[in-house]
Amino acid sequence: MTTVDATTRSPLVVACLRITDLHPEVDLLTGAVTRDGLGVGLSPADAAALEHALRIAEAWTGRVVVVAAGPRYIVPVLREVVALGAAVVRIPYGDDASDHGQAAELAGDEHGLARAVAAALIPFGTPDLVVCGDHSVDRGTGAMPAFLAHELGAAQALGLVALTAERAGQTSGPTLIAERRLDAGWRERLRVPIPAVCSVEGAGVRLRRAPLSGALAAGSAVIASAPATTTTTHGTDGGADSWADNQSGSVHIGATRAFEPRTRVRPAPDSADPRIRLLALTGALVAHDPPTVIGPVGAAEAADALIGFLVRHGYLDGPPTPPAPPTPPAPIDPGDR
Amino acid sequence: MTEPSAFDAVVVGAGPAGSAAALALARAGRSVVMVERGPFAGSKNVYGGVVYGRVLDDIIPTWWNEVPVERWVVRRSTMMMTEDQSLAIDYRSHAWGVAPYNGMTTVRSHFDSWLAGQATEAGAQLVTSTVATGLVRDSAGRVIGIRTDRDGAELRAPVVIACDGVNSLLAKEAGLLPRAEASHYTLGVKEVLDLPAEAINERFGVRGHEGVDIEILGCTRGIPGGGFLYTNAETVSVGVVVSLPHLAEAKVRPEELIADLKAHPSIAPYLRGSHLREYAAHLVPEGGYDTMPTLAADGMMVAGDAAAMTLAAGLWLEGVNFAIGSGYAAGRAADRAIAVGDCSARGLASYRADLENQFVLADHKRLRKAPALVLSERVQQRYPGLLCDLAEGMFTVTNPTPKAGGLRVTRAAAAKHGVKLRELAVDTIRGMRIFG
The missing domain is CATH 3.50.50.60 (FAD/NAD(P)-binding domain)
Structure with missing residues (x-):
């Protein structure tokens, strides 16, 4: 794991942004989506990610690199990012992916996109922090930051509402303090080690405006493109650990196959009435447990209730000592329907 | 700084x-x-x-x-209407549909x-x-x-x-x-309606990138101004432009005027089945030369x-x-x-x-004198009905009653709308001086 040490190298904070047409036209009849590039911009989450990256880089006296995957029409937005003082690299993606010989069809391939982003960052060095919007640069699934953390061998903290830099202690390097929503209005506060990949919600911060001098200078800035390669060949960077070598905390994917549930043979419904047979096949006449609130209770009691439910419905074996089950509703009389 | x-x-x-x-x-x-x-x-x-x-x-x-053109205008129609009548001067030119063109609709x-x-x-x-x-x-x-x-x-x-x-x-x-004076400005409001290109072509009698521009007088409940209907590639723009102080005085919301226009029997067939895509409004500096x-x-x-x-x-x-x-x-x-x-x-x-x-x-x-004439009370409130009635009088077959002469029909239409023939002549001369 790397630590931020300003005496040996400048910390690198990366904002990985999803820049897309925020107002695409959707054909009401066919569902076809038309993008003309005029509505292109940052989503609130991505704007927040960029602002967090800028703030943390300021706190660490570090550099900011923005990486975004998208067609040529995202370039004006990247110029606005340049105006904020960040270095920028674009991965051709989508409409003009054919710009590069190694172009990959990255749409819908979060893992491939994460590899491409990691590869695009190699010239800049090893990132200490990557901040993404919680909709990420893929089709908005939010899965890409996790894949990127895997690629970089970094810790991950996703879906955050706050992210601040914590100063280095006497025995440890600087870390990050993050906040994430919990149910019932609670929040959990996390201390995130670096290197890390964090995704943030569009909340809590507002993206700063570029100064006029920055906006003027950005008008003639060259936006670098990185090949949309999915092969990462990371080297070391100023003593930093190699990403490829630093996989100890990563998820390793073994052999995988598609999930194929076994076919269950069910007896044919015993009725001459097709409607009754159909109702029986669909389970419409079977009483179901309604949602049950058993709390507030302690953790052990809640676990007992959950295990009891699973045992009652045949998902678990064993001698349960379930709490009194809730009164099931009366079976529905088909005649009432 | x-x-x-x-x-x-x-x-x-x-x-x-x-x-x-x-x-x-x-x-x-x-x-x-x-x-x-x-x-x-x-x-x-x-x-x-x-x-x-x-x-x-x-x-x-x-x-x-x-x-970036939507359609090249090959048909220009100037329409005068009352609540249930309309009279249009419709001009179509093949030359407007080929380079170097004349006018275009565009986004x-x-x-x-x-x-x-x-x-x-x-x-x-x-x-x-x-x-x-x-x-x-x-x-x-x-x-x-x-x-x-x-x-x-x-x-x-x-x-x-x-x-x-x-x-x-x-x-x-x-x-x-x-200092801004409301009478120097009009308010333009428009709706953009989705309509398939095939429907536009069929209803407006055009094809390909050909388009239509319809300018309308008499569709604003007497508020000085006018209406318009333009064809875009797969949308149409329909709206009104009305005098700002008169709109305020009439206490009418501009979208009501567009709704009237869209429901008019001469306009509704063009728009059947369309869907609202956007609505917009903007001030227009129509005061002309004297207000620059x-x-x-x-x-x-x-x-x-x-x-x-x-x-x-x-x-x-x-x-x-x-x-x-x-x-x-x-x-x-x-x-x-x-x-x-x-x-x-x-x-x-x-x-x-x-x-x-x-x-x-x-x-x-x-x-420079055109805005005053075009927005005058007679042109806005009386002449559209007068001309529509004149057309109806000329084109209605009254058998077995013999056809009325043009002068008689004109007099009857003018009387119905409170226009003296002298006023009609004065405005005609004014118009010729301005536009001639």
Whole structure:
């Protein structure tokens, strides 16, 4: 794991942004989506990610690199990012992916996109922090930051509402303090080690405006493109650990196959009435447990209730000592329907 | 406040006037920056009309090969209507449908982006999402730049060209624009309705990229103004433009006027099955020649809507071409002034002279009395019904009663609408003097 040490190298904070047409036209009849590039911009989450990256880089006296995957029409937005003082690299993606010989069809391939982003960052060095919007640069699934953390061998903290830099202690390097929503209005506060990949919600911060001098200078800035390669060949960077070598905390994917549930043979419904047979096949006449609130209770009691439910419905074996089950509703009389 | 930047010229607004001004300056080798408040050129513009491109012939040769056009207008219809009647003069030209064309419908966000792109390709710089908040003056009171809302930073240049649209704040601050008077403005409101291209082609009798422009009188409940219906590629624009003080006096909401127009038996069949895509409203400076501001001051010029260049003269309803013409002339005048080192009002005086020698001020001057006639009570409230009744009287077959003569039908229609034949003759002569 790397630590931020300003005496040996400048910390690198990366904002990985999803820049897309925020107002695409959707054909009401066919569902076809038309993008003309005029509505292109940052989503609130991505704007927040960029602002967090800028703030943390300021706190660490570090550099900011923005990486975004998208067609040529995202370039004006990247110029606005340049105006904020960040270095920028674009991965051709989508409409003009054919710009590069190694172009990959990255749409819908979060893992491939994460590899491409990691590869695009190699010239800049090893990132200490990557901040993404919680909709990420893929089709908005939010899965890409996790894949990127895997690629970089970094810790991950996703879906955050706050992210601040914590100063280095006497025995440890600087870390990050993050906040994430919990149910019932609670929040959990996390201390995130670096290197890390964090995704943030569009909340809590507002993206700063570029100064006029920055906006003027950005008008003639060259936006670098990185090949949309999915092969990462990371080297070391100023003593930093190699990403490829630093996989100890990563998820390793073994052999995988598609999930194929076994076919269950069910007896044919015993009725001459097709409607009754159909109702029986669909389970419409079977009483179901309604949602049950058993709390507030302690953790052990809640676990007992959950295990009891699973045992009652045949998902678990064993001698349960379930709490009194809730009164099931009366079976529905088909005649009432 | 940051260090001011030095340019030869600052253009405020990247609409047609601003982009044309920047294009002229950039082609002359001047360093020019366009400041646009929207995120891209055209993002803040509302327009429901036809753009006449002849003005572009000298600026961008064969512009029609690259301009983002929706449809080329080949049918122009002027319609007068009452609640249940309509009379139209319909003109169609094959020549308008082939290069070099006459008029086009276009989406302004596309058109303005294209024109601004011409300017930036020529070397102008475009800064978006930036508002000009005021003028910077030197100790002698001359305009030497603008302040922006980006940290209050300034852009300095010997010439500022204000193309910031109707109700220009910069022109007001410079003391060029007189106190706004509501009677000099109209309110344009429009709906853009989705309609498949096949339906548009079938209903309006066009094909391919051919389009239709229908201008309508008598559809605004007597409020001075008019209506319009334009065909785009896969949408139609329908709306009204009405006098601001009269609209307020009538206590009618503008969307009610559009609803009336859409439900009219002569219009409804065109729009059947369409879906609302967007609604927009905008002020239009229709006061004409007599309401224009002083066009140049020390270090500053005004062009486009900011200078009330929209021509609303009944038969002719034009704006974008006047904006381009005035903007380009302003850019060239700025170049000449910079070349001789005199950007005072005197040094920029060639701007007005240029406009008077071309269509911009020549047309406005010739048609200066048209707005008053077109928006007069008789033209707005009586003549549409009179003409419709006249047509009905002439075309209704009254057998076995013998046909009435034209004069008799005219007298009856005039009497029904409270128009004396003398008034009709007076207005006819006025019209001939203005438009003749």
